[in-house]
Amino acid sequence: MTEAIRAAVFDELAAVGYGRMSIEAVARRAGVGKTAVYRRWPSKLQMVIDVVSDVVGYDVPAPDTGSLRGDVRMILDIAARALRHPLAGQIVPDLLAEAARTPDIARTLERALRDTQRGLGEAIVAAAVTRGEVGPATDAGMALDLALGPLYWHIAVLREPVTKSYLDRLADTVATALAVPRPPRAADEAH
Amino acid sequence: MTEAIRAAVFDELAAVGYGRMSIEAVARRAGVGKTAVYRRWPSKLQMVIDVVSDVVGYDVPAPDTGSLRGDVRMILDIAARALRHPLAGQIVPDLLAEAARTPDIARTLERALRDTQRGLGEAIVAAAVTRGEVGPATDAGMALDLALGPLYWHIAVLREPVTKSYLDRLADTVATALAVPRPPRAADEAH
Structure with missing residues (x-):
């Protein structure tokens, strides 16, 4: 499930950018509940930093x-x-x-x-x-x-x-x- | 007045970025009414393109x-x-x-x-x-x-x-x- 969320973070970043991106939209795109995202990362900032630094x-x-x-x-x-x-x-x-x-x-x-x-x-x-x-x-x-x-x-x-x-x-x-x-x-x- | 609006466009772009920027906020920062901005540019996109291309x-x-x-x-x-x-x-x-x-x-x-x-x-x-x-x-x-x-x-x-x-x-x-x-x-x- 984490992989689906990570992929959704990238897709949302590309589609709307960091500023307009929301945890709700990431969860929706990944097909999971909002709490599944919050359980992994406390905030949008932490989520993006974790996912991006993993790749960069x-x-x-x-x-x-x-x-x-x-x-x-x-x-x-x-x-x-x-x-x-x-x-x-x-x-x-x-x-x-x-x-x-x-x-x-x-x-x-x-x-x-x-x-x-x-x-x-x-x-x-x-x-x-x-x-x-x-x-x-x-x-x-x-x-x-x-x-x-x-x-x-x-x-x-x-x-x-x-x-x-x-x-x-x-x-x-x-x-x-x-x-x-x-x-x-x-x-x-x-x- | 156009100069004040142009300056406000730059300040707003720097502060919140294009995605989160609004014509309302530009007008507020420039100390003018929203209609004063719309009279010059029909949309946020047109406004930013005009102001930025003037400088770049x-x-x-x-x-x-x-x-x-x-x-x-x-x-x-x-x-x-x-x-x-x-x-x-x-x-x-x-x-x-x-x-x-x-x-x-x-x-x-x-x-x-x-x-x-x-x-x-x-x-x-x-x-x-x-x-x-x-x-x-x-x-x-x-x-x-x-x-x-x-x-x-x-x-x-x-x-x-x-x-x-x-x-x-x-x-x-x-x-x-x-x-x-x-x-x-x-x-x-x-x-």
Whole structure:
């Protein structure tokens, strides 16, 4: 029964968003009584945090394709598939919006996303350092920002289709940018 | 009076989000009657689209610092300032969430964001091509995805603070990535 309720939480989140979602509607969609929901979670907030952190924080295994470019390309592939899912397209921005108002949601999302990203970034950069593809001072956080940021921006903000060719070029660019030694700072930079 | 209503629309969007926002609350906040709002916009949707597109779609002049790295750094500075504003942090993800449910909002945001990005990207890449900093085939869309994507991901998704040093390194990386000729595709790439 818990699984039916968890599924109903996602469907309701996608359909009406966190703000308009009610425990009553979740129970109705799951085909259970309201008390069955309240027995598991004391509030809508607790329910959503529990159900979402279960999914967002799941362990994504670090790819091991033998090259930095291949690893980045595989992470882009997994992320693009997840972001193209209609549920993700509706639920993720909704929760981010809610996070700006609800510190408990913000903390849950931050912890899950940052920890997942940190783990992946450190694993693929460490492997690339071992292979001699990048220097030991390579910033693992920046590496994943460079890959996931443009992808998210493209799919979720600009809402433009992401093609295989786009993912190929993005992976090329990220691998190239990380492999190149940082140039000396230009004198004419803007502040 | 229209200005007071426009300001009230932003404050209400930030406070409760599009879903829970009502014309009554906007009127109350603006200190006007409900009919004053309805006289200007027939619905909440029309009101939000008009008010938001007025701001999102405003002309951002292309920077002209004399180098690609400087131009990217300046765009990052402007975008970071906008995204750090508390209103942006609440309203942008909320509208993106709503866009997934409301095609009119989606179209308005897409048009404003894509057009602004395209204009800026083409201007700074064309200038860099003229200066010989990048090749004539440089992808202007990718250039801004690479700059704005990580920034948005960092501020709005991971909700981590963005420092001057982060913006400096991001500008370095983007300028470097674009300046380098694309390497031949590795044979062991992932699919």
